[in-house]
Amino acid sequence: MSYLSLEKLNIAYGRAAAVHDLDLVVGRGELVSLLGPSGCGKTTTMRAIAGLLKTTSGRIVLDGDDITTRPAHQRRLGLVFQSYALFPHLSAFENVAFGLRLQKVAAAELQQRVDAALASVGLSGFAERLPARLSGGQQQRVALARAIVLKPRLLLLDEPLSNLDAKLRVEMRAELRRIQRELGITMLYVTHDQDEALSLSDRIVILRDGRIEQDATPEQLYHHPATAFVASFMGYDNLFDNLAWRPGQVAVRAAGEPGEAGTVKARSYLGERVEYLVDTARGAVKGVGAGHFNEGDRVSVLLDPALAARIGVSR
Amino acid sequence: MRARVPWWLLLPALLLVGAFFVLPVLALLAGAFKVDGVLGLGHFTAFFNEPLHAQVYWRTLRIAGLATLVSAVVCYPAAMAMVKVPPPWRGLLTALVILPLMVSPIARTYAWIVLLGRNGFANTLLVGSGVISEPTTLLFTEGAVFLGLLQLMMPLMMLSLVSALENLPADVLAAAQTLGANRWQTFTRVVLPLTQEGLIVGGTLVFTGCVTAYITPALLGGPKVLLLETLLYQKVNVAGDIPAASVIAVLLLVTTIAVNQALKRVAR
Amino acid sequence: MNNGISRSALCMLVLALVFLLGPFVVIFVAGFSADETLAFPPKSYGLRWVVYLFTVEAFQRSFVTSLLVGAGSTVAALAFGVPVAYALSRFDFAGKDAIKSVLTLPLIVPGIIVGLALLDLMVLAYALPVTWGLLIGHTTLLVPYTVRVVSASLANLRSDIDDAAVTLGATRLQAFFKVVLPNIRGGVAAAAVLAFITSFNQVPVSLFLTGPGVSTLPIEMMAYMETSYDPSIAALSTLLVLFTIVLVAFTEKLLGISKYV
Numbered sequence: 004m005s006y007l008s009l010e011k012l013n014i015a016y017g018r019a020a021a022v023h024d025l026d027l028v029v030g031r032g033e034l035v036s037l038l039g040p041s042g043c044g045k046t047t048t049m050r051a052i053a054g055l056l057k058t059t060s061g062r063i064v065l066d067g068d069d070i071t072t073r074p075a076h077q078r079r080l081g082l083v084f085q086s087y088a089l090f091p092h093l094s095a096f097e098n099v100a101f102g103l104r105l106q107k108v109a110a111a112e113l114q115q116r117v118d119a120a121l122a123s124v125g126l127s128g129f130a131e132r133l134p135a136r137l138s139g140g141q142q143q144r145v146a147l148a149r150a151i152v153l154k155p156r157l158l159l160l161d162e163p164l165s166n167l168d169a170k171l172r173v174e175m176r177a178e179l180r181r182i183q184r185e186l187g188i189t190m191l192y193v194t195h196d197q198d199e200a201l202s203l204s205d206r207i208v209i210l211r212d213g214r215i216e217q218d219a220t221p222e223q224l225y226h227h228p229a230t231a232f233v234a235s236f237m238g239y240d241n242l243f244d245n246l247a248w249r250p251g252q253v254a255v256r257a258a259g260e261p262g263e264a265g266t267v268k269a270r271s272y273l274g275e276r277v278e279y280l281v282d283t284a285r286g287a288v289k290g291v292g293a294g295h296f297n298e299g300d301r302v303s304v305l306l307d308p309a310l311a312a313r314i315g316v317s318r
Numbered sequence: 319m320r321a322r323v324p325w326w327l328l329l330p331a332l333l334l335v336g337a338f339f340v341l342p343v344l345a346l347l348a349g350a351f352k353v354d355g356v357l358g359l360g361h362f363t364a365f366f367n368e369p370l371h372a373q374v375y376w377r378t379l380r381i382a383g384l385a386t387l388v389s390a391v392v393c394y395p396a397a398m399a400m401v402k403v404p405p406p407w408r409g410l411l412t413a414l415v416i417l418p419l420m421v422s423p424i425a426r427t428y429a430w431i432v433l434l435g436r437n438g439f440a441n442t443l444l445v446g447s448g449v450i451s452e453p454t455t456l457l458f459t460e461g462a463v464f465l466g467l468l469q470l471m472m473p474l475m476m477l478s479l480v481s482a483l484e485n486l487p488a489d490v491l492a493a494a495q496t497l498g499a500n501r502w503q504t505f506t507r508v509v510l511p512l513t514q515e516g517l518i519v520g521g522t523l524v525f526t527g528c529v530t531a532y533i534t535p536a537l538l539g540g541p542k543v544l545l546l547e548t549l550l551y552q553k554v555n556v557a558g559d560i561p562a563a564s565v566i567a568v569l570l571l572v573t574t575i576a577v578n579q580a581l582k583r584v585a586r
Numbered sequence: 587m588n589n590g591i592s593r594s595a596l597c598m599l600v601l602a603l604v605f606l607l608g609p610f611v612v613i614f615v616a617g618f619s620a621d622e623t624l625a626f627p628p629k630s631y632g633l634r635w636v637v638y639l640f641t642v643e644a645f646q647r648s649f650v651t652s653l654l655v656g657a658g659s660t661v662a663a664l665a666f667g668v669p670v671a672y673a674l675s676r677f678d679f680a681g682k683d684a685i686k687s688v689l690t691l692p693l694i695v696p697g698i699i700v701g702l703a704l705l706d707l708m709v710l711a712y713a714l715p716v717t718w719g720l721l722i723g724h725t726t727l728l729v730p731y732t733v734r735v736v737s738a739s740l741a742n743l744r745s746d747i748d749d750a751a752v753t754l755g756a757t758r759l760q761a762f763f764k765v766v767l768p769n770i771r772g773g774v775a776a777a778a779v780l781a782f783i784t785s786f787n788q789v790p791v792s793l794f795l796t797g798p799g800v801s802t803l804p805i806e807m808m809a810y811m812e813t814s815y816d817p818s819i820a821a822l823s824t825l826l827v828l829f830t831i832v833l834v835a836f837t838e839k840l841l842g843i844s845k846y847v
Contacts, residue, residue, distance in 0.1 A: 050492075053492075053495075053496055054495070054496075055492050055495065055496075074500070075492075075495040075496060076494075076495045076496075076497075076498050076499055076500050076503075076504075077498075078496075079498075080496060081496060082492070082493070082496040084488075084489045084492070084493060085489075086487070086488045086489050088487065088488065088489035088490050088492065088493035089487075089490075089493075090490060090493075090494075090508060090512075091487060091490075091512065092511045092512055101494070101497050101499075101507070102497035102498050102499075105497065105498045105499055105503060106498065149493075149497065150496070150497075153497065153498070323677065323679040323681075324673045324677050327669035327670060327672060327673040328669070328670055328673050328685065330665075330666050330669070331666040331667060331669070331670045331689065331729055331733070332685065332688070332689075334666055334722075334725065334726055334729065335688060335689060335691070335692065335726055335729060336688075338704065338707070338708075338722055338723065338726040339691065339692055339695075339700065339703075339726050340688065340691070341707075342700075342703035342704055342706060342707040343695060343699060343700060343703045345703065345706065345707075346699065346702055346703040346706060347699075392598055392601065392602055392605075393602060395592075395594060395595040395597075395598035395599070396595070396598040396599040396601070396602040396603075398591075398595050399591045399592075399595035399596045399598065399599040400599055402591045403591075411603075414603060414606070414607060415603075415606065417607075417830075417831065417834070418606050418607070418610075420783050420830050420834055421610075421787075421826070421827050421830050422786070422787040422804060422823070422826050422830075423787065423789070424787075424789070424804050424807050424808065424823065424826075425613060425823035425824075425826050425827055426609055428613060428811075428819055428820065428823050429608075429609030429610070429612040429613050429616075429823075430609065431624075431811075432612050432613070432616045432624060432626050432820060433609075433612060433626065435624060435626075435815075437623065437624060437625035437626065438624075438625070438626050439612070439626040439627065442625070442626065442627065468605075469605060469606060469609065472602065472605070472606060473606060476602065501592060526694075529696075530696035530697070530698075532696075532697065532698055532789060532790045532793075533789050533790075533804075533808070536808070537808070537811065547696065547698045547790070550698055550699075550702070551698065551793070554702060554705075554794075563702060567696075567698075567699040567702065570696050570698075570699060571695065571696070571699065574694065574696070
């Protein structure tokens with residue numbers, strides 16, 4: 004039984020249609036990511052689910068409740084914004100308490116719930132701080148606490164980690180996953196970062212120009228991209244005849260070795276490996292190899308069909 | 319940044335303003351405190367002994383206060399709508415709000431004379447629809463002065479609020495909605511606290527603008543409905559009572575400074 | 587963002603705009619009335635009163651006076667104000683705040699007080715000719731505007747370009763005229779337009795400083811309104827509004843001043 008169901012959702016943005024006939028189902032307790040490049044419609048979809056944008060046609064059903072036309076403040080969802088959107092005039096405690104105060108929750112219960120929420124995101128000592136005195140990571144956690152303290156039916160997260168530095172992002176990813184598992188909250192997560200999506204999600208939905216390109220588990224998506232777009236998005240830089248290779252699956256070796264002949268056009272030192280962009284008769288190929296080739300060298304690249312992913316084949 | 323004081327750049331303007339503003343105004347204000355060459359408050363007591371004067375003072379404050387209140391109530395939702403209007407319409411709207419400020423107050427006030435005069439629009443409507451049998455006096459009433467001042471000062475409140483609303487952090491309104499706040503709650507718990515500085519700036523501009531207005535009370539209030547500035551003018555040109563005029567000048571200044579400071583305190 | 591504007595907010599916006607701009611419509615309609623006396627809606631239309639305006643000597647004369655005083659005091663206010671704005675933005679010295687406050691005072695003190703004070707000084711004490719009194723009075727009132735607007739545009743102009751010019755051989759004065767001024771043209775134009783309009787529309791101070799034979803247009807209009815109830819003032823107001831719109835639109839098109847207001 005689906006917990007969240009988007010049925011033939013159409014959303015217009017200005018004069019263009021931003022989302023076309025979107026069908027999506029999320030199960031209870033699942034964490035589903037909406038992944039795609041900017042402008043693909045992921046944030047638009049999220050805001051429509053939250054009620055901040057109007058849909059043109061289609062339905063949004065949450066736990067059997069048709070909320071398509073319900074005003075935003077009555078939908079009982081949580082939304083963590085990319086910009087955190089903390090209220091600058093309220094302390095961390097008051098930010099988290101905001102929704103509870105609107106519900107006229109009794110003082111003792113409110114205190115207890117807010118303290119618990121702050122503790123669950125590791126900010127117990129920060130209750131009296133104003134947002135201006137909190138770091139980016141801390142603000143993000145307050146924003147999260149503020150949403151989950153209300154026990155929302157669905158938690159929407161709009162690129163919540165994109166403003167954090169790389170190390171913090173990885174830490175927060177794990178935190179989010181832990182909280183989600185502990186509380187069993189159903190989450191819809193928007194991101195443009197495929198690593199984030201892969202590590203967090205039960206399922207990933209790739210969007211392009213307002214339509215779904217593929218809806219699958221991370222493993223399926225990673226190993227069996229359904230379209231060339233998905234393959235390219237998931238890091239398969241080499242696409243030829245329905246086969247897709249990652250740079251790591253393409254060996255660049257000295258000229259004369261088995262493979263196609265080519266000339267090195269560019270060389271990237273990436274620490275763990277050296278990536279080469281090689282011009283071949285078939286086109287540009289990205290592969291990896293030993294570090295000693297330079298630009299202009301003649302080399303051979305091996306595109307082994309046995310290693311390739313087959314686009315559009317799911318097994 | 320250089321540290322020498324460039325006196326030759328500053329002196330001309332300072333001398334001009336000093337000689338033709340600061341000194342004359344101080345002299346005028348001082349005149350209010352000199353009774354027959356001796357320092358005293360005699361002029362003030364004489365002024366307030368006249369009940370009409372206190373009435374005028376109170377009337378001025380009342381109309382200014384009401385205009386400030388009404389402009390805030392009207393402009394808040396209007397400004398909230400305006401900040402959501404996309405360009406290029408937004409630029410046009412801003413121009414339309416600023417334009418009245420550039421037009422002569424005489425022209426702007428005159429429209430009310432056209433509307434409220436004996437043969438004006440309002441009377442024509444009222445008589446025509448049978449509400450009253452003959453044209454009534456709508457001009458030269460407090461209501462007329464109030465409407466004129468409100469219309470004159472409203473762009474100031476509008477621009478102030480628009481500026482404050484534009485500085486709201488992104489998504490804060492949307493966040494309030496997702497946390498369950500309806501429009502009114504979003505307004506009182508989020509918008510108002512975060513834009514109160516703009517409200518205070520706008521309020522100060524409107525209030526002091528009304529208290530220190532001359533043209534509108536002169537044209538719409540006439541000699542029967544006097545406000546502080548028209549009273550001052552009357553004291554000078556009709557009664558030749560310069561000390562009384564100086565007293566009014568002091569009152570005007572003290573009131574505007576007091577309101578300015580009071581509202582600044584509230585902001586904190 | 588198709589984040590809906592609430593219907594009630596939109597209503598208020600429309601209401602506010604109607605309230606603010608409705609009077610202009612009224613003036614326009616009344617200005618083209620051909621009735622004997624002021625009635626709204628007019629029973630007949632025509633250019634009769636517009637034509638009449640050009641026959642009233644007081645209006646002609648005072649219009650010219652207003653233009654001359656406006657232009658003269660604007661130029662003077664710029665001459666006094668631009669150096670001050672430059673000094674405030676490029677130099678750091680004690681007393682800057684005090685100077686800024688003093689120069690802002692004319693904006694805060696009610697015009698009628700200033701008018702009366704200047705009447706005492708210039709007319710009663712020194713018997714200055716009226717035109718001079720008007721010019722000096724207006725200039726003094728306009729200096730805060732020119733300082734403020736030009737300061738804003740100077741703030742956007744980095745101070746190291748003056749220094750760069752000096753290292754290339756220019757004197758400070760040359761640097762100002764060749765490098766700074768061209769870059770603050772928009773701000774100066776905006777200040778000029780604002781100052782001119784302020785002077786042209788100025789009433790409280792002019793009220794006390796005008797005398798027999800020399801008057802500004804707004805003062806003449808108010809005097810006329812005390813005795814006559816014909817639509818000529820409506821026609822004149824219409825012309826004034828058009829004049830303002832054209833002036834502002836023209837300068838905006840030419841120099842893009844709207845960002846400085």
